[in-house]
Amino acid sequence: MTRRFEGRELVVATHNRGKLEEIADLLAPYGVTLSSNADHGLPEPVEDGTSFVENARIKAHAATRATGLPALADDSGIEIAALGGRPGIHTADWAETPEGRDFTMAMTRAHDELRASGAPEPWRAKFCCTLVLAWPDGHDEVFPGTMEGRIVWPMRGEQGHGYDPIFQPNGHDVTFGEMDRWAKNRISHRADAFARLVAGCFA
Ligand SMILES: O=c1nc[nH]c2c1ncn2[C@H]1C[C@H](O)[C@@H](COP(=O)(O)OP(=O)(O)OP(=O)(O)O)O1
Ligand SMILES: [Mg+2]
Numbered sequence: 001m002t003r004r005f006e007g008r009e010l011v012v013a014t015h016n017r018g019k020l021e022e023i024a025d026l027l028a029p030y031g032v033t034l035s036s037n038a039d040h041g042l043p044e045p046v047e048d049g050t051s052f053v054e055n056a057r058i059k060a061h062a063a064t065r066a067t068g069l070p071a072l073a074d075d076s077g078i079e080i081a082a083l084g085g086r087p088g089i090h091t092a093d094w095a096e097t098p099e100g101r102d103f104t105m106a107m108t109r110a111h112d113e114l115r116a117s118g119a120p121e122p123w124r125a126k127f128c129c130t131l132v133l134a135w136p137d138g139h140d141e142v143f144p145g146t147m148e149g150r151i152v153w154p155m156r157g158e159q160g161h162g163y164d165p166i167f168q169p170n171g172h173d174v175t176f177g178e179m180d181r182w183a184k185n186r187i188s189h190r191a192d193a194f195a196r197l198v199a200g201c202f203a
Contacts, residue, residue, distance in 0.1 A: 004201060005070075009033045013063035013073040015044050018161025023074065025185055026194045030202050040067050052077065052089060052130035053142055060134035068136050072197075076129040076189065078163050080110060080151060082119030088128075091163070104155070107166045111153045123151040125167060127189040131197055141200060145193025160184060 010032050012023050020036055027034065037044075045062040049055040052075040059073035077091030087094045087110070095106035114123050131143040148170050155165035157177025165177035169187055176184050185191050 005030070005032050009035055009069050011040065011063045011067050011069050011071040012036050013042070013059045013071045016161070019074055019076075019190070022181065022185055022188070022190055023072070023194075025181060026191065030198070035069075037063060042066055047075070047089075049075075050089070052128055053132065053144075055089060056130045056132035056142075057134070057140060060132040060140060061138075064134040064136055070136065071134050073132050073134070074129055074190065074193075075132075076127065078110075078167065079126045079128060080114065081124040081126075082117050083110070083113055086113075095162075103162055107155055107163055110151060110163070110166065114151060121150075125149055125151045127167060129189040129193045131193045133197065133201070141197075143193045143196040143200065145189045145191070145196065147187060147189040147192060 012020055012034055014020055014023070015037055024034060040063070042063055045058050047055040047058055049058055056073045056075035059075065060071045063071035063073065075089070077088050079085040079088050092101070094109055095101040095103045097105065127147045127149070129145045131145070132140050133143070134140040149168050151166050152168045152175060153166060155177065156175045157165050157179070159178065159180060160176045164184075165175055168175045176188065
């Protein structure tokens with residue numbers, strides 16, 4: 001299946017630099033030539049789907065249509081059990097401000113809502129990642145991944161991106177924000193989805 005990528009470029013259809021770096025590391029062993037949305041000057045599509053897979057499809061197919069190349073999109077987010085699964089597909093929206101994204105604000109909101117809910121700790125949470133690989137002929141392939149853990153407070157760690165400082169994965173006593181990129185990439189929701197992608201495309 002590696003042949004499907006031989007001599008071709010894969011567009012990573014994301015505007016999130018943290019994701020792009022993780023995806024480049026995860027794909028490094030497979031000799032795929034990567035380019036990004038930024039390399040192609042692609043706009044950020046409106047993510048108005050009602051699920052991770054719908055939003056990933058919107059992003060992947062938009063990049064494929066614009067470039068004629070296969071494209072890989074990642075739609076991800078965190079589901080907090082005591083908040084009924086919120087923010088879920090709205091995880092990035094919680095960080096939105098007129099000046100750009102503010103993840104300290106978003107993490108503070110998650111913590112404030114957990115406190116207000118009265119839910120006892122541990123506050124169970126699940127990171128979800130859905131990868132969609134879209135092909136120029138219009139078909140696509142879907143690879144889901146998850147990582148279970150808990151929300152911790154205060155924030156811990158300067159590494160990673162997004163909500164990493166408040167997410168402590170099960171089986172670990174550090175947050176994603178305290179893990180180096182290789183440690184996170186061995187266990188994350190994105191790594192889980194990539195294991196399925198690799199099995200489907202490079203096995
Ligand atoms: O490993 C992660 N560590 C921490 N936070 C994370 C992670 N993975 C997703 N997240 C959070 C932040 C992100 O902003 C949102 C996903 O929203 P999502 O729309 O999929 O991504 P995005 O808007 O940042 O970039 P793009 O849509 O261009 O791929 O969930
Ligand atoms: Mg997005």
